[in-house]
Amino acid sequence: MTATVASHRKPRQHPLAALTGGGSRSARTARTAATLALAGAATAAGLDGTGQAAPQPTPAQVKGRVDALYQEAEVATQSYNGAKEAAERAREELSRLQDEAARRTEKLNASRTELGTMAASQYRAGGIDPTVRLLLSADPQRYLDGAAVLQRTGSHQATAVAGYARRLGSVRQIQRRAEDTAERLADTEAALKKHRVTVVHKLGAAEQLLSRLTAEQRQRMAGRGGAHAHGGAGQGRAHHGTGHGDGLRGGTGPEAAAAAARAADPRAARAVAFAYAALGKPYVWGATGPSGFDCSGLTQAAWKAGGVALPRTTYTQISSGPRVDRSQLAPGDLVFFYSGISHVGLYVGDGKMIHAPHPGAPVRIAPIDQMPFAAATRPA
Numbered sequence: 001m002t003a004t005v006a007s008h009r010k011p012r013q014h015p016l017a018a019l020t021g022g023g024s025r026s027a028r029t030a031r032t033a034a035t036l037a038l039a040g041a042a043t044a045a046g047l048d049g050t051g052q053a054a055p056q057p058t059p060a061q062v063k064g065r066v067d068a069l070y071q072e073a074e075v076a077t078q079s080y081n082g083a084k085e086a087a088e089r090a091r092e093e094l095s096r097l098q099d100e101a102a103r104r105t106e107k108l109n110a111s112r113t114e115l116g117t118m119a120a121s122q123y124r125a126g127g128i129d130p131t132v133r134l135l136l137s138a139d140p141q142r143y144l145d146g147a148a149v150l151q152r153t154g155s156h157q158a159t160a161v162a163g164y165a166r167r168l169g170s171v172r173q174i175q176r177r178a179e180d181t182a183e184r185l186a187d188t189e190a191a192l193k194k195h196r197v198t199v200v201h202k203l204g205a206a207e208q209l210l211s212r213l214t215a216e217q218r219q220r221m222a223g224r225g226g227a228h229a230h231g232g233a234g235q236g237r238a239h240h241g242t243g244h245g246d247g248l249r250g251g252t253g254p255e256a257a258a259a260a261a262r263a264a265d266p267r268a269a270r271a272v273a274f275a276y277a278a279l280g281k282p283y284v285w286g287a288t289g290p291s292g293f294d295c296s297g298l299t300q301a302a303w304k305a306g307g308v309a310l311p312r313t314t315y316t317q318i319s320s321g322p323r324v325d326r327s328q329l330a331p332g333d334l335v336f337f338y339s340g341i342s343h344v345g346l347y348v349g350d351g352k353m354i355h356a357p358h359p360g361a362p363v364r365i366a367p368i369d370q371m372p373f374a375a376a377t378r379p380a
Helices: 002-008 025-045 059-125 130-136 140-211 215-224 254-261 266-277 295-305
Strands: 334-337 343-349 352-355 364-367 373-377
Touching: 059 140, 059 215, 059 295, 254 266, 254 343, 266 295, 266 343, 295 343, 295 352
Parallel strands: none
Antiparallel strands: 334 343, 334 373, 343 352, 352 364
16 A cells, blocks of 8 residues: 555655756746756856956057067068078979979980980891801901991990980989979978968957057057057158158168268168168068068168178077177167067167067167067177
């Protein structure tokens, strides 16, 4: 009896079952929806129960993040420049190897033709035993003279065969080198694409952050940290003025002349003059002029005007001459920044440099203590 009553007794539900468990399918669905709604409301309310969205970052926070993004983009830009330089070298080498392979293949084909002619001649002349040919010859002496010529011809044939084998080996060697170079070029171009995507992504993220600020906030940010002034493409166009004022005007005014006069040598003086003339030109990542520059593109172009060929990237330019102590800097010296040596400027004296900061900030004069100083080099 007890067992019969127990079998019909309604089981007791756990208190949570009303929200998560038993009942009909429609009831369970409704309870689930209610649970999710409550959870969503709790999440929206947050810890303080206010339900407000995250606060907007302050201009100072935006500036800090933008500065970091520009520095990361500069690192990627230098990697892009290095990969681009390597790709150009590989492309030139591949073209040279292909030309060389074509020339050697032409010589190989000529050797092959010569050997074919010899083989055909031997086949035509080799059908009769030499003893029989001597007996049948109307002029035995003439035959013997001809035999001597054939013997010498055999020596020439051996030389021709050896030459053919040598040319064949050289053609194959050049072809293998060309194939290796083509693979290296493909890898470098893949790295080039990767670095380009990284640069574009970083700069785009910085632009989005800056777009949250008002024009007045951006102007104040530019005033506090000239290296990261933000403006349109037309900001700071080059003018042929005195070189004074906003630090964006190019030319050969008194300030430029004084800096060139204090340079270590005439080559450095010409590099300084070029940098002053470039003031106001836009930053264009990957560019070496004449209408736009990135940081290492500007220093490379400036020293090219001085008659010195610098390598393309900050990582290689730092080894282009002897190191210079910060206290011994002279106009024309290269000054490098950040622990990764990802930025470079051209020193112009009085603790200042000319550099290409980043997109939106044209070539300008800035204090060298604006960024973490790493090292300095005097190109030689």
